Amino acid sequence: MTTHRVDDFFGEALATGNIPKEATPAERAEVEQLLLAARALGTDRAQIDAEARASMPVARARFERFVAESRANAASVGAPRISRGGILGWLFGVHRALATTAAAVGIATVAVLALVLSQNVFTGVETASAQVLTPGDYVQVEGVVSEASGNGGERTVKVQSEFGAIDVALNAVTSVVNDETQKDFSSVKKGDAVLISGLVRPDRSIAAHSLAVAAQSGTPPKKVTPQLLKQLDSAVEGRIVVVSLAEDEVRASVVIDARGKQLIVPIEARSVKLLLQNGSTPVGGRVVVSREAGQPAGTFSIQFLGQGQPGSATANPGATRASGAPGASSATPPVPVHFTGIKGVVTGRAGAVLQVESAKGQTNVVVRPETRLVLADSGLLRDAIVRGESAVGHEVTISGAIVGERVIADVIVFGPKLTR
């Protein structure tokens, strides 16, 4: 028996399904063992391919963002140009001077972040924040500013959250609010207790869309390493520390603090939509996590119990959450601050501004290129909205920052069209 003969017989058996007759018993036995191992690998192929197909849209979106940022960086190094700041901005025709300034600042920010990115492109996913912050996801997270650097066009702040330090990029596009008053992004300083919403970049920093500053300073929370929840015997209650929603609206998760233990909880997208519809700021809200029959393994449902401050649908920095309320987490919420929330019906649209009728009256809601549109079960198509579909008559729940008499939308969850 030679190894060449075994290799040839194995090759032929793979191609034809039969071991050639000229193989000796010993050769036949060896080829059979090789075939068993090869078949074992083949058995798992369909599952791996299904995983790959499922992950492709998210990975593709991440790669497209990477390419766009790299090109913006190259453009800013070569011949500086004013960017329109994104496809939605371009399609909505954002002509405000603010948008132009913001876009220019954005390029500078991208240039700095791209430098960071190029140094971190080999980083793995071993850190706690890496488990929580998936590139491309929309996230809401709270924390306390421990470092602030940079002036002029951009400012990078390090925020100590309950699961570690996060780099957050602020620029003129970021809506910074304090007690419903718009602040300059350069005013964010060390010690500020903040609530941030934005998109996770490939290097897992957050490009902040909105940042709400609490009335009083905070102390950095104690860091706890979160653990991925994979199985659940009985329902568990906790306080939301992070909310994230993937662009495809399929993958979503929350990090909850359950009696000092932090759990990363993959949840059904339906749950996170309900969460966003329940209040402007899911972070800080109390929820019950449970398993429902028929759910995919490793995916859970959450039921919103409420915020510490009932009815705090509007920005209310300084409000105290009911951390001591029955059933609440024993951990102390580090940031008693909320974004603005509006729940109403779209009555009109002019370019990038939606007119929304709510219990508070008529409000103009500015849709920015960065605004995350959650279409849920509205029956609306993203392309149609981008092309100018007014969405008049649809229920909407908006989270964002109130600036003057307008709300700069961070997330808009569209509901069904009301029949009157």
Place this chain on the structure above:
Amino acid sequence: MNLAVGEPEEQIDDAAAKSRAAEELARRACRRDAGAWSEIFDAHYRSIYAFVRYRMRGAEEAEDIAAQVFEVAYARADRFDYRGVPIEGWLIGIARNLARDHIKKLGRHGYEEELVESVELSQPDSASAIDLRQDITVAMRSLTDDQQTVLSLRFLLDKSVAETAMLMDRSEDAVKNLQRRALAAMQRVLLATGYTARST
């Protein structure tokens, strides 16, 4: 013209056209043409994901590394020498390095424990499916990097011996030899875990 003569000529023309198209795509990729990179991503993402999957602890980690492969490739596009080197081979090379660095960074001992744990907890189906994935993962992890690569290329990515030889920059005989040793080693581990007994 008789077909017996015509077919090889057509095949040669077809191969030459494919080669020209691949070279043109590579040229555009070197210039960081967004359209070219979109084509490359669509053509190779699933293969790269499958290639790194057994080396990683879970689907999300595999997605992260697979996505990084394209980011690294794009960042280094101007350094890619497309003459005679298929883009897929280049991507697989990057994937191997990223996976290796990633595992090294995590620390091998703890990583392997977590790997098995993640396999146990991430399976949606029956106990037999859990056993199968766990057994294969353990068996694959027992192989050398080259052995894992050859098995991934041959039996997960469906590459021929000739294609595998080109992608690994080895002779076809060397690939066959490596493949035989890898499968034999894998089968030994599978037998030790009782996999064959359950599957037969």
